[in-house]
Amino acid sequence: MTNAIQIMTATGSREEADAIAEALLAERLAACVQVWGPVTSRFWWQGKIDRAQEWLCLVKTRKALWDRVEQCIRSHHGYATPEILALPVWAGARGYLAWLAAETAPDKAPA
Secondary structure, X not given: OOOEEEEEEEEOOHHHHHHHHHHHHHOOOOOEEEEEEEEEEEEEXXXXXXXXXXXXXXXXXXXXXXXXXXHXXXXXXXXXXXXXXXXXXXXXXXXXXXXXXXXXXXXXXXX
């Protein structure tokens, strides 16, 4: 197992997804954020099945940054109850994982 995690969140607009990606990258909380969309989400909300067009953000980061990443996403997210899920990275290409760790290292964080 590695120290890397992938965090997912879905937003209601491309602009919001881009704002989240930019904030995470500017703070060096992520090495990469992929924005996919639009995707169609179907879900339970307030007692009924709902549907929305969303943009999915896949955040590549380190487990140690989880709390800060979650806080950053929440501060830029428009949903009352945003999806913010972290998935462990069990294995990965050695060079990619080294790059991810280097780009999110404490010495890279903005002053």
